[in-house]
């Protein structure tokens with residue numbers, strides 16, 4: 130009998146499988162469902178259906194909650210990379226590596242928690258925070274998952290890794306693969322990803338293939354490739370990605386001195402991230418680190434809203450894929466792989482799903498920018514969706530809300546420049562705005578001014594700006 134630190138369990142039919150026996154596409158051979166990693170201390174570990182023949186889970190005694198809190202705090206003062214990483218600092222709760230002391234790390238995590246006082250005031254909330262996952266080494270939340278899954282790929286002796294991506298997964302994969310000395314293949318939809326992200330995959334040395342299709346088309350091609358070549362799949366169906374992506378939940382409550390906010394709001398694309406954070410909160414509750422889990426709400430762009438539609442039409446019972454179209458290119462996804470996991474997360478935490486129009490996303494992004502924080506368009510859907518949750522009374526003023534900002538503003542500078550120059554939104558999109566939204570757009574837009582290099586001209590221009598009243 131092999132003693133395993135963890136197993137994989139199908140989130141749909143609960144069948145267990147040994148980690149080395151997982152199929153290359155990480156789909157359960159019984160029902161096609163996605164796997165999650167479970168540990169000897171997971172609440173589901175000892176269900177008969179989960180037990181994998183030929184494998185036993187050891188009887189692990191975890192340190193008590195206060196000892197864990199102390200240990201995680203203590204590691205912050207260490208000079209070792211594994212301790213400095215905001216993912217591996219919590220390695221006691223993700224024992225997925227045979228050699229846990231030397232993961233492939235870029236010191237990811239440790240992201241700031243900012244308050245957004247002006248956005249809070251505009252919404253009538255007492256408390257609004259943003260956990261900025263765009264402050265990771267490659268500028269997006271994907272780094273936390275990639276350090277975990279790439280470290281597994283290295284231990285399993287893969288030479289090649291690959292992903293289909295809207296740009297951030299590919300940037301993260303390319304960086305971590307290069308650090309590990311592995312080779313990486315990126316499949317991205319041609320013309321549909323932001324320049325910052327495209328440049329990253331080349332800079333970090335990936336083989337970059339721009340396919341004349343959309344993200345969903347790239348996923349289809351990649352699922353064929355992994356059947357024919359010995360490539361390790363690093364899309365978010367890989368259950369080890371979620372193990373890294375659950376750690377911002379630990380970091381967040383630690384930053385709040387172990388207080389749990391009422392709401393977490395995440396953007397929804399392929400729908401893995403909300404579920405990963407949900408797993409993090411669930412495990413903390415099971416281990417006695419926190420007393421309850423927050424509500425997790427997922428916000429989609431109106432042009433890429435299969436989850437929103439499904440929740441409206443059949444309460445998440447089934448999904449009908451859509452042809453996705455939104456300028457928030459990171460979440461331009463019509464057939465989300467982790468649909469079921471996202472529905473389960475929303476249902477089990479009591480959260481909601483909302484959608485935001487292109488105009489609402491652009492306005493929310495400008496508001497987050499004007500706080501001196503900034504984010505990429507896909508991240509701004511969180512604020513746009515939050516406005517609807519507050520307006521409908523689903524979130525009340527005294528409740529504490531944390532937006533998960535998933536990507537850095539520099540990922541997609543073209544979007545920002547077009548917005549401020551006034552060339553982003555079409556007339557029909559602007560016409561949808563309320564008078565209050567229009568006024569906000571006008572006060573937030575800061576188009577660049579081209580001037581002759583003449584002191585008087587520059588002075589006159591500045592004086593005109595100084596005389597213009599600033600919005601509150």
Ligand code: F0G
Pocket residue numbers: 269271293294295296297298299365396397398399400401402403459460505507508535536
């Ligand atoms: N925000 C950003 C900035 C993203 O890059 C993504 C997904 C999401 C939100 C949505 O997260 O898929 O877990 O619901 N980007 C993927 C990629 C699809 O390929 O980079 P999700």
